[in-house]
Amino acid sequence: MVQCMEGQDVVRLVHATLDRGQIDFQNLCTFKDQLGYGERDYYYYYKKRIGDANASVQAIDYSKDVEYMLEYMAESEERKLRGQAQPTEVRDGSNGSSATPLSQWPTHARKPKQIKGGMKMGRGCLKGLAAVAKRSKSQSQKMKIQFSENMGGPYGDNRRTFVDEVVLLTKQKAPLIGVSYWRDVSRHVKEDIAECIMDHWDLETTKNPKKKIWKVAMERYKGWQSALHAAYKAYNSYDKRIKNKPEDIDIMEWHYLKKYFATRQFKSKSSNNSQNHKQLKTSHLGGSKPFSQWSWEKRDPVTGAEPCLLEIWRTTHSTRGGEWTDEVAESIYEKVEKHEANKAAEMEQLKAAFRQELMGEFETLMAPYRQALLPEHTPETNTNTIVDEAGSTDDNIVATQIVHSQQLAK
Numbered sequence: 001m002v003q004c005m006e007g008q009d010v011v012r013l014v015h016a017t018l019d020r021g022q023i024d025f026q027n028l029c030t031f032k033d034q035l036g037y038g039e040r041d042y043y044y045y046y047k048k049r050i051g052d053a054n055a056s057v058q059a060i061d062y063s064k065d066v067e068y069m070l071e072y073m074a075e076s077e078e079r080k081l082r083g084q085a086q087p088t089e090v091r092d093g094s095n096g097s098s099a100t101p102l103s104q105w106p107t108h109a110r111k112p113k114q115i116k117g118g119m120k121m122g123r124g125c126l127k128g129l130a131a132v133a134k135r136s137k138s139q140s141q142k143m144k145i146q147f148s149e150n151m152g153g154p155y156g157d158n159r160r161t162f163v164d165e166v167v168l169l170t171k172q173k174a175p176l177i178g179v180s181y182w183r184d185v186s187r188h189v190k191e192d193i194a195e196c197i198m199d200h201w202d203l204e205t206t207k208n209p210k211k212k213i214w215k216v217a218m219e220r221y222k223g224w225q226s227a228l229h230a231a232y233k234a235y236n237s238y239d240k241r242i243k244n245k246p247e248d249i250d251i252m253e254w255h256y257l258k259k260y261f262a263t264r265q266f267k268s269k270s271s272n273n274s275q276n277h278k279q280l281k282t283s284h285l286g287g288s289k290p291f292s293q294w295s296w297e298k299r300d301p302v303t304g305a306e307p308c309l310l311e312i313w314r315t316t317h318s319t320r321g322g323e324w325t326d327e328v329a330e331s332i333y334e335k336v337e338k339h340e341a342n343k344a345a346e347m348e349q350l351k352a353a354f355r356q357e358l359m360g361e362f363e364t365l366m367a368p369y370r371q372a373l374l375p376e377h378t379p380e381t382n383t384n385t386i387v388d389e390a391g392s393t394d395d396n397i398v399a400t401q402i403v404h405s406q407q408l409a410k
Contacts, residue, residue, distance in 0.1 A: 142202045153292030182218040283326040286316040
């Protein structure tokens with residue numbers, strides 16, 4: 001909502017619904033120009049002193065002021081360099097304008113890109129071009145993705161592309177201002193992210209697809225905030241932080257985050273996270289590849305069954321030569337393996353005891369029926385009886401023939 005003052009008593013309010021991805025500093029300035037009004041806000045730029053001239057602060061009201069600022073700063077820098085008597089020494093280990101040494105550079109902070117031939121070298125921020133190329137090659141708008149039953153994460157040939165699209169949509173739609181945790185993101189933003197993903201990915205056979213998408217988005221949102229905080233710590237002054245603003249956010253969000261990262265609440269949370277991370281006794285060698293992808297790559301080629309968690313631990317904590325990363329990882333594996341073996345032995349004992357108890361109850365239940373099936377008087381049989389019966393067989397046949405002849409005569 002923009003408030004436009006047209007005099008002492010006339011106030012006009014303009015209300016419009018815009019996508020978060022379209023709200024940046026340049027668009028706001030353009031929007032004000034289109035309305036024909038200027039609004040003095042907190043965006044200023046500092047004119048550096050040259051020679052004996054006094055420094056001054058100029059306010060930015062319109063887009064033309066931004067263009068003038070850029071032109072002025074370029075001329076100012078050029079004049080300052082020409083006025084120096086001694087050449088400026090530039091070191092490769094200076095990391096651009098940062099005073100932070102390479103050995104103390106935050107792990108998640110992006111280093112300033114080197115410029116070669118007037119162009120910046122490096123990958124740059126995520127643009128989602130891989131997904132567009134794959135859809136164009138396969139001639140299908142929906143690509144397939146699967147989730148691991150053991151690990152719960154995505155896996156397959158399209159796993160990296162799927163995660164990149166979730167990250168891209170999360171950065172475009174999830175706000176940074178006024179949000180400390182993923183749970184603070186509004187419900188309709190999460191629904192919008194999930195629906196956009198489901199429109200371009202085949203998730204019909206996936207159980208609870210939205211929850212799985214939100215889990216990936218939550219982890220990547222936390223990683224995004226961590227990377228921004230690392231970029232904040234890489235520079236020790238306001239000017240250097242403004243100059244080295246991350247490419248995937250605008251100036252308003254970066255200005256807010258700089259204030260938020262300096263609050264006592266965030267410093268306490270960051271300190272707790274750092275202490276918890278230091279308590280890790282071992283680390284894996286899996287790199288950025290998730291365990292769900294490792295499980296999919298190690299599945300049985302015939303049955304398609306995924307390996308157990310113990311096998312995944314061994315794969316991600318040992319080198320290609322079979323050596324463990326450290327003694328802690330090996331010790332944990334041996335303890336869990338011994339526990340699983342004892343658990344299997346106990347399970348076999350329980351099965352044997354259950355089987356014996358079940359057979360005893362079955363014998364007790366069938367005893368009356370078995371007794372009823374037996375004859376009341378069982379004749380004694382011996383060898384003599386069998387011989388007598390065998391000897392009288394011929395007599396019985398003759399007697400039977402005589403009786404049959406008498407019946408025919410009658």
